[in-house]
Amino acid sequence: MPYELGLQLGLIWENETLSVVLAGNLARFEARAVVVEGQVSSFPAVDLAFAWTQATDVPLILGQANFFFEFEVCFFRARSEFEISPKQVG
Numbered sequence: 001m002p003y004e005l006g007l008q009l010g011l012i013w014e015n016e017t018l019s020v021v022l023a024g025n026l027a028r029f030e031a032r033a034v035v036v037e038g039q040v041s042s043f044p045a046v047d048l049a050f051a052w053t054q055a056t057d058v059p060l061i062l063g064q065a066n067f068f069f070e071f072e073v074c075f076f077r078a079r080s081e082f083e084i085s086p087k088q089v090g
Contacts, residue, residue: 005060006052009036013054020051029055043086046070 006013016032031053039045049065067073074083 003052003054003056006034009034011036011052013052016052022051022053026053026055026058029053040071040084043071043084 003013011034013032016034018033020031020033021027022029022031031051033049034052035047035049037045038048048062048067048070050060051065070087072085072087076082
């Protein structure tokens with residue numbers, strides 16, 4: 001799925017030349033750094049960085065690469081919910 005997701009976003013593996021080192025059970029897979037413009041809900045679009053790998057059965061993970069720098073995310077574990085809002089500027 002991850003490789004196919006990159007293709008669906010219009011990425012070309014050979015054109016992405018910035019290597020990324022993955023950790024844990026993905027450490028054996030080659031990965032490339034990519035930046036795509038993304039929009040969450042009706043919030044303004046932002047650039048989001050991802051590690052794109054050719055490994056299969058790896059879900060898309062939004063995280064510290066920059067998702068949490070662009071958005072405020074509050075987790076409500078007892079309710080199994082989360083809330084996302086744009087970061088406050090200024």
